[in-house]
Amino acid sequence: MLLYNSQISGNCYKVRLLLAHLGVDYERREVDVADRSNRPELLGGLNPALRVPTLVLDDGRSLGESDAILWFFGEGTPFVPADAFQRAQVLQWMFFEQYDHEPAIAVVRFWLAYSGRPAEEFADRIDARREAGHRALAALETHLGGRDWLVGDGLTLADIALYAYTHVAHEGGFELDAYPAIRSWIERVAAQPGHVPIDA
């Protein structure tokens, strides 16, 4: 199968990280995340949102949205809990990530570190996103205080989804000094057997 991929995208990294844990093989096609002009030709018909990651199975069926791809491969593995309420909690954190965390932390990181444009271009929008990002990190910190994992007793899709942009948040100027529980959790996720870094 084929993954339309961006190596620097945390959303793509989520998928690569899960597939590494599961030992699933796939091809990658690298997609430019700064110049998006070829997206309609490249991803039209495959993903209504024209974003990466987009996955194309060997039979031609395609799937968009990082977290939907995670779910497709995660169901039936230890990364999706057997308990129905815990499954909903995993999804709660994945939706939280896409609504509250990613649009702040990933977007500022992209603007400052990967857009290839001067920071001044984003100056009027950064403060609000910075504040939203720290709100999301504070919520994560509170939840992780006294817990090893976001849901249940082991690594789940929720940890994979939140780890992706949290562990590179500093590239967007989000320092994690004030979030000790998050820092321990980052080390815990990275120490799991089968873990791969974002540049792998």
Next chain:
Amino acid sequence: MLLYNSQISGNCYKVRLLLAHLGVDYERREVDVADRSNRPELLGGLNPALRVPTLVLDDGRSLGESDAILWFFGEGTPFVPADAFQRAQVLQWMFFEQYDHEPAIAVVRFWLAYSGRPAEEFADRIDARREAGHRALAALETHLGGRDWLVGDGLTLADIALYAYTHVAHEGGFELDAYPAIRSWIERVAAQPGHVPIDA
């Protein structure tokens, strides 16, 4: 069980609509969506995002994120397909809704129709959201052309999730004249047995 609810919120309506279809009883506690100052006292400890809907089960466990709540009640019913790929497609549309659709269409609707503040306050932000909203509607229109439902052969959580803010998009100035497939689908969803309107 108790639903922290806002009657005008499409995110809360998703939950009310599914629970109506399923015939599940619950209490509601109405939460102000314009004045959010009491959220930490009200929802702290129940929902890391401090948003509605938040659901509290009779045993005290709580769940946030509209789509996670939908999943919790939808699994094992006809609203979540039995096929694993279709389940992932349902989630794809639900994540699309929360990332691309809701932050544009629901937010502009809130600004213009429910915030109680003059439209001029949002003037510098409306154009980008308006454009993003029409991009999301165009993606929905393309997918619904020739299809009755977003995924498979019947109403699923994907339809419920997308219907919620699409059917009131005009309150944010998003007219649906250019989207005939969406308009037919809206009628189809509303004609289902068990359907309830947003003000019910």
